[in-house]
Amino acid sequence: MARLGLALGLGFLWLPVLLLAGYAFSESRIPFQWGGFSLRWFAALAENERLLEAAWLSLRVALGSATLAVLLGGATGWVLARRGSFRGRALFGVLAGAPLVLPDVVMGLSLLLLFVLLEGATGWPAGRGATTILLAHATIGAAYVVVLAQARLAEMAPELEEAARDLGAGPATAFATITLPLMAPSLAAGWLLAFTLSLDDVVVASFVSGPAGTTLPMVVFSMLRLGLTPEVNALAVVILAVAALGGGLALLALRGLRRL
């Protein structure tokens, strides 16, 4: 019974993805119709300037926002797990968890309104585009990093840091030689998760970007609105491959945690 349920569920999850991937290699102009094996749609992708430009922007934003997310989320996770109680700790926790539960439309709209107000008041950020998307994605990604880092620190005995202190390490040295290396796998997993989330996001990016900043998902979304073309099909396969690679690496990083 349960085995059948599992098989059906996995089929439901995988079948559309696998069909999509398979038909991307079809010669036919009509998506999801087999016209013989061909890579022509991938070739067409490589010539689409608009797509390539959007992909380049997405990549830069994803790299930057994932890195920033690890910095912010790692520091916040450490504060929540290791700083004991301080005034405002509860508020810290609630705010750090907020991006996880806020709907994308609310996240996007509220960040956009903030950027607009900030620009009106201070002149920064001048216009919206890569920077604003990066900050928005870093905020969302950081919330996930907080969870991963905090969980890792929670299962890591505080005695390890105390032992380092006892053996002559100052607080900064103990952090650098013990805490940080032990947090590293969770931070790596967090980076990959933030990277994937950034590459996947269309709603928040649409809100906080300006005319100059069109990310790859925004292009794909507008193409999908008009229906599926073989080009989108091929593009989807590329995204799928990149995202699956990132996801696989993140899982491996999390598995690495268990050995430590």
Next chain:
Amino acid sequence: MRPLLLRALPLALPGLWLALLVAAPLLVVLALAFAWPTESVPPIAPPWGAEGPNIEPFALVLEDPFYHAAFAQAALVAAGTAALCLLLGFPMAIGLARATPAWRLPLLMAVLLPFWTGFLPRLGAWIGLLRDEGWINTLLQSLGLIADPLPLLYSWPALFLGMAHAYLPFAVLPLYASLSRRDPAVEEAAADLGATPWAVFRTITLPLAAPGAAAAFLLVFIPAMGEYVIPELLGPPGAQLVGRVLWQEFFQNRDWPVAAALAVLLLLALLLPILLFQRLEARR
């Protein structure tokens, strides 16, 4: 005692981030729900100008049945999606929990990986399957089962299929976690005491999985409530869920204050399920 500055320093970066990019936007969206729409760029005049705050956006959203329907539809779709995910996810979670240890991780990855394969590509796949000249219609036609293509895409079933597909892993993981945490001997004990397999399931498995199921339901419900992309790409034109309405107010009508008011009310609507979820998590 270390100096105060040294103790406060590690708090600076997280504090700055949370204040500027999490707390401030929420306060701004609340404030600008009382702003005035204008024809200028940006199309908004703040509530602290000469005209004072504008209560029109909230009044409109609270009074107009169109917006009521948007919230009701979103709640129903979110609840329906969550129920669908539980129905599909429960047997999957049991299957995962009963798998041999060697199989467990690969199977878990198989559940997780589609979740990582990009949200839009997966929706693209559904479009390709469901549209008039899509895979399903072509298949049915070539088998001679139907003459004309069925209007599968842009329908409520398509919307629910896409939602369930996107959110299923959210349900499977907490269910699996609560099932695998449990001592497998309790089911054996029930069987030993004379319970039939069905009685074991009804009296032991199901009640023990209840908190996990509640968590799974909420974990799907909360993000599904504000969903925009799936209704837009797969749903019927009549599926005017609150996320979609908010988007249209912002991008098409350029009525930022009404969009902000919708965002605030959507947040308030989600507060109860979020608090419920946190209580469930705290109890575990």
Next chain:
Amino acid sequence: MPLLSLRALTRRFGQTLALDRLDLDVAAGEFLTLLGGSGSGKSTLLRVVAGFETADSGAVLLEGRDLSGVPPHARPLNMMFQSYALFPHMNVAANVAYGLRRDGVPRAERDARVGQALAMVGLEGFGGRLPHRLSGGQRQRVALARALVKRPRLLLLDEPLGALDANLRERTGFELRALQRETGAAFIMVTHDQQEALALADRVAVLEHGRVVQLGPPRAVYDRPATRFVAQFLGAANVLEGRPDGAGGFDCPGLGATLRPEGALPPGTAACALRPERIALRPLAEGPNSAEGVVEEVAFRGDDSLLLVRAGGGALLRVGHAEEDGAPPPRGATVRLGWEAASVVPLAG
């Protein structure tokens, strides 16, 4: 001058006093065990000395120098943690070298000292292993080597044998003792296991409610417990309630007999302790220091048997019965009990 002096150390956690104006002196090269139940403050004491907790009041003096305000890494003493706290991402050699590296010991000397330390605990050749590839006993040794490699004058050990299984525990205990003699460092070892505390220590300090209730050589503490708590905690003595009879004896209604200690009964005696193994199944003298009872339970323990004997006055006595004295009486038998005057220990509190 003592190596370590604790003066009126007080530490409060919310409503509970973990340390209550505790005074203690530890001499150089001494092996001291801190014995107490959970919540007695023994772990807090170690953490205050190591610098992980700050005392609310009182002083920690190491060779006369006040350590308050000195952070853990600057304290010239080391600690071995109950969980061992081995750094999971470093191999054995790197774990042991960690403290030397922090002190900037040059590489050649560091390697030599790590090698010595590992040899000392019998782990030559294990330097390249990661902690999770070691057995529990091996991990314990790495933790010990890591704490000793800096040659501290004072080593704090928090339940160092607690995570080991029973037969490893005895052997490791002897090794600890030998290492302590070899290094000449003073050891302060926290334990809740009375046998361990008695077997290893030069002196035992029994802690209760954040205070040292008795301090002395193991035999003295065992033979002459000062309080009811010490008597019951160490060796589970029979504590017999009653009152002085005014004639040098101690009337115990539960026993239905009079206890007469050697020498005079101190004023204010509230109870007397009587060790199970000091009670014989025959009267040793007529008059006081003998009683009658019915055997309720007989538990065979290998080298002896434990009898639960209901005395005439209703008190339940634990009585040890050595194997060489023949088969113990059966359940339900009426027995006469007797003991030496020297075995009667008057208790104050």
